[in-house]
Amino acid sequence: MTQQRYDVVIVGAGQAGSILAKVISGAGRRVLLLEAGLEAGTDLDAGAAYRTYVGGYLDTFYNASAKVPNSPYPNLPNAQSPNVLNLGAFDRSKPPVLDDEWPPAQDANLRLTSGYFVQKGQEPFGSDYQRAPGGTMLHWLGTTPRMLPNDFRLYTTYGQGVDWPITYDELKPYYEMAEREIGVSGNVAEQNIPGTDAETYGHDYGFPMRKLPQSYLDNQLAAGVRGKSVSLDGTDYELYLVPTPQGRNSTPDARYKYKDSEPRWDSRAGRLVFQKADHPYTPVGSVWDPYTGQRCEGNASCVPICPVQAKYNALKTLKSAFHNLAEHGGTGSITVIAQAVASKIEYDSEGRVERIRYRRYSKPGEPDFEEGVAEGELYVLAAHSVENAKLLLISDACPGNPNVGRHLMDHTTMLAWGLMPEWSGSYRGPGSTSNFPIFRDGPFRSRHAAWISPVDNWGWNWPTLAPDADVINALNAVGGERLFGRRLRAYLRDRIPRQVNLHFECEQLPDWGNRVTVNPRFRDQLGIPRPVVTYDMTQYTVDAFYAARQVARQLFAAAGVEDFSTYNEDNPKSWSHGAGHLAGTHRMGTSPNNSVVDRRQRTWAHENLYLAGCGNMPTIGTSNPTLTMSALAFWAAENILQDLAARRREVNV
């Protein structure tokens, strides 16, 4: 059988992979997309997409006893995903194994081996991701703040972490592309964030859709803190909330300057440009029905699943990619091979990637597979920050580069929860509609981490598993007297709608010791090594927790919130919850000594291998990373198209 050769081979049909496939195929190129998840999830015809998503994922969610982020989606033995439920097995009684290798005798002493991740570090790594068509975007919350200008020059400004090899201003046009693709709702004028000014978004810029209404809880809290301040290290900070930009459908804004146009490759200009458009922006509905999901309907289940797909996910981008190809014709194409788990990158003596091998399974539960080979001119790994690092390590790609798999970051998230003085309507609306931006930037960043502080609209669900825990504990007399009947009902009515939870999502710096490795002794069902994670937090993070607690106490007091937060005082690192913002494992930089990819997202070691996704981010600031990662995917797509054009010219000469 003759192996078809593609212009670009992309591993992973998640957010980055879908954007890359759309832009590159839209420029007339032939794209192959390898996806580890189930084939059913890639069928975006109306009937099939409805069956998979509503009949499958949503129903599984309803039936899941623990409605954790991965709960609606298939947990595939052949393409496992890490699951937060496995963290319960992290065994602190065993010593951490901090060196890179360990003798076989110590296998039994590893702190966590059940589930997909093997964990051996000081602290459990508490975040998951999803290996499925659409990727982890299926269960993202939908929060889309941009990173701040100082986030790109953290070392220069505050002497911490590293600078990015690109600036905020350089990334800005790609942020606009990402906001168009995702469909961001928000109000630019209200983004009063430290370290920004009117130029940050730009005078003439607005989001495609108007801001989502802020929750009743947000407004109660805002009224409670109005005119009040908190004090930290001798500085007073005025308390205020801003509406959070979000990737979920709201009312279209007629003033949106790009209207319904999309960024497309302009071969003469050699870059991506928004086409001229006459029609106003229209929200993008669900993949099975364009009239479903035109507005957020308040399902209050964004994580793990939006039942109507008013919340953006990567499948929408993939669907529109196919739509564009059908509409505009031309030479571009996207071929998807699903149930194909990339297993090895092979490259020649000059470092040129020759092929990517994959193992394609025919039945989800069974380990039988056929070996396949994908060949193209250029290759992109867009399989997730951990999966990309894993594949590079398995393949001994980027040989000798010690940065591969290093600098694993997350937003270390401390929670603070309490009861509002009055009924506040908790458990309604998108997961979060407002945030306290006060500590996102400032001189304190030279001493401790910055954080963003979203208001959680879903009560104590995250910190205590409420409301289930409230009911079950009351019936079982846990933490108080036994309640049933009318008294139970009255208790729940009083308590549940007053529950408020604040996140303190702290920036984690790129630490050399936080890393992903592989060890041939730990393999998945297809025989592919599983990720081995070593993780810890530094004093920079812990000091942010202490500072955040001071702020939380003062903020709650100002708003009349009764504090119910409890913390293990013996180990402040245990206050951290994983935010699912895995980043940094193959970061970009200025040389192979400090990074895996260059500023154009291309590996230093392999001239035809690009990496995409949050793994490229040198730091994560205080922004949920999806928007920035999407902007970087547009930037990578543009660079790849320039690269392809240059190669074509060489051939023609």
Add this chain to the structure above:
Amino acid sequence: MRGARKGTKLMNEVSESGQFLEVSECLTGFSRVELLAAGMAGAYESQLRKVYGDEVVSRLLREVSGVVKDSGGDEAKLEELMLARVFNDETVICAPAKNLAQMWYLGTLIDYTDPTPFVVFKRTTVVSAEAYQQSLVLGDVGAHPAGAKQPGFGSWALGPRPGPPSSQPAPTSKKERT
């Protein structure tokens, strides 16, 4: 006679489920109308019988009915008798009583025979997708089960709905039933 047997069985189901609803009212604090509106009485009664057997469930229903009767409409007395005779870990009807209330509130039940340490979701079973969607806890506070019964764009910005039923606890029926 086939027809007669069927008729008898139907009568029994109606009468049992009448008692089932009376007991559910007492355990949950929701009124019969609210419980009927959830449409889950039959499913929860069969689930309970499946897990605990007819004998234990009948005993639970008898005991709670007896307590309601013996309390004579006195709230304090009802509380005291329920804690002594039903919500008492010494008795076999305690676990099914807790689970019956939990099913109405959450659509889930817990395996109390599982000896592993108590974690809210670990020994929990969702009765069905429908049970989750009909769980009462969040609807009773002006919200709705996450991912179901969505109230519409912008609804989350609105304040509390005035008046009953969301502002007052439901009254317990004082009427005796046989």
